[in-house]
Amino acid sequence: MSNFTSTNGSxxxxxxxxxNEIIRLDGVYKIFGAQPRGxxxxxxxxxxxxxxVQAQTGHVMGLHDVNFSVPQGEIFVVMGxxxxxxxxxxxxxxxxxxxxxxxxxxxxxxxxxxxxPSLQAFRREKMGMVFQHFALFPHRNVIxxxxxxxxxxxxxxxxxxxxxxxxxxxxxxxxxxxxxxSELSGGMQQRIGLARALASDPDILLMDEAxxxxxxxxxxxxxxxxxxxxxxxxxxxLFITHDxxxxxxxxxxxxxxxxxxxxxxxxxxxxxxxxxxGYVAEFxxxxxxxxxxxxxxxxxxxxxxxxxSTLDDAISAxxxxxxxxxxxxAGKPIGMITTEDGIRAAGVGSTDLAKAMREDFDVTTAxxxxxxxxxxxxxxxxxAVVDDNGVLIGRLEPRDIMEEMGRVENLIDGFExxxxx
Numbered sequence: 001m002s003n004f005t006s007t008n009g010s011x012x013x014x015x016x017x018x019x020n021e022i023i024r025l026d027g028v029y030k031i032f033g034a035q036p037r038g039x040x041x042x043x044x045x046x047x048x049x050x051x052x053v054q055a056q057t058g059h060v061m062g063l064h065d066v067n068f069s070v071p072q073g074e075i076f077v078v079m080g081x082x083x084x085x086x087x088x089x090x091x092x093x094x095x096x097x098x099x100x101x102x103x104x105x106x107x108x109x110x111x112x113x114x115x116x117p118s119l120q121a122f123r124r125e126k127m128g129m130v131f132q133h134f135a136l137f138p139h140r141n142v143i144x145x146x147x148x149x150x151x152x153x154x155x156x157x158x159x160x161x162x163x164x165x166x167x168x169x170x171x172x173x174x175x176x177x178x179x180x181x182s183e184l185s186g187g188m189q190q191r192i193g194l195a196r197a198l199a200s201d202p203d204i205l206l207m208d209e210a211x212x213x214x215x216x217x218x219x220x221x222x223x224x225x226x227x228x229x230x231x232x233x234x235x236x237x238l239f240i241t242h243d244x245x246x247x248x249x250x251x252x253x254x255x256x257x258x259x260x261x262x263x264x265x266x267x268x269x270x271x272x273x274x275x276x277x278g279y280v281a282e283f284x285x286x287x288x289x290x291x292x293x294x295x296x297x298x299x300x301x302x303x304x305x306x307x308x309s310t311l312d313d314a315i316s317a318x319x320x321x322x323x324x325x326x327x328x329x330a331g332k333p334i335g336m337i338t339t340e341d342g343i344r345a346a347g348v349g350s351t352d353l354a355k356a357m358r359e360d361f362d363v364t365t366a367x368x369x370x371x372x373x374x375x376x377x378x379x380x381x382x383x384a385v386v387d388d389n390g391v392l393i394g395r396l397e398p399r400d401i402m403e404e405m406g407r408v409e410n411l412i413d414g415f416e417x418x419x420x421x
Contacts, residue, residue: 023070028102033059050259062088077251085260128197132209143177167195187218290371299394315342331391336361
């Protein structure tokens, strides 16, 4: 664990790591104004809202008792509308904003204790930052832009270029290393910004509205690229956005903020299917739930039928189900028997289960999203859910998909009625 020294010569306090956490905000307040620790802060602590604090004191409440923790290797998305406090929160992590009260811990170091050279060293060694605006040097070529931070660290040219080329390869731009940045498109320039943040191999990436200035198609491509890079590198990423679809797509967890305060933290599925307030419900009402809800949230116990059962036993075992799967000795589904197929086969005198089984069943995994399965579900038959080894672990019933979608819509509608009554 790194130990950075404050400007007064003493070592900063060290926090005990909890659940492999890398970033933690504890009770953080940020007040903008001439006297941030005066009456405005006292009003904020007493629970007075952002608008009222400003009306009474002329101070702006940027953050109000913000608490969250980010474990190693997670993409943690902070989202909200303009003025919600999301960008202020990320700027406390590298002390671009000193806090009014509370603590900000990064890998066991209280960042707010750092100043001067120790803060600069901490920023260089621990984190890279990707901004909404590319902030590239127009007079430098691509590789020199990527390696600029390494140059500041006095890394020798040969090693600097080697690390820069490795970062450019991650974003698919190694062929453009010698080009002028002005020769590249906006999406490619944003890739350069990401490569620059990756070049020094930081533990943490801070991404503040990094893709917001891009066209929708390029933005989606950058999201895909970020997730591919994350699968390879497993960085800890604090990602800021005002776009809920982006938040739900890239985030392992999402923190929704309003007026400087945290409203809800949860996985994309939890945010969508269990909104904590009417404000969150209003955010998610236009999101296609099927893009976020995973099969694991809806699947039920597989209850397979032994492949050596008789046809009569198999029909009896269906007990009202539209169909059930038969598995081999390794637990892998080899066929599906439906009530209709079973009765038809029995009607012509067959007792052989194998002759009544169909092999044209659909298969999915627990981490697939429901929108990938609308077409198979339209057949009206169960879908086999298997693990990475192809072993049956559950089944997905088409009616359960529709019921889950309806449950979420009713929940959101209920919040809307509360808001407008």
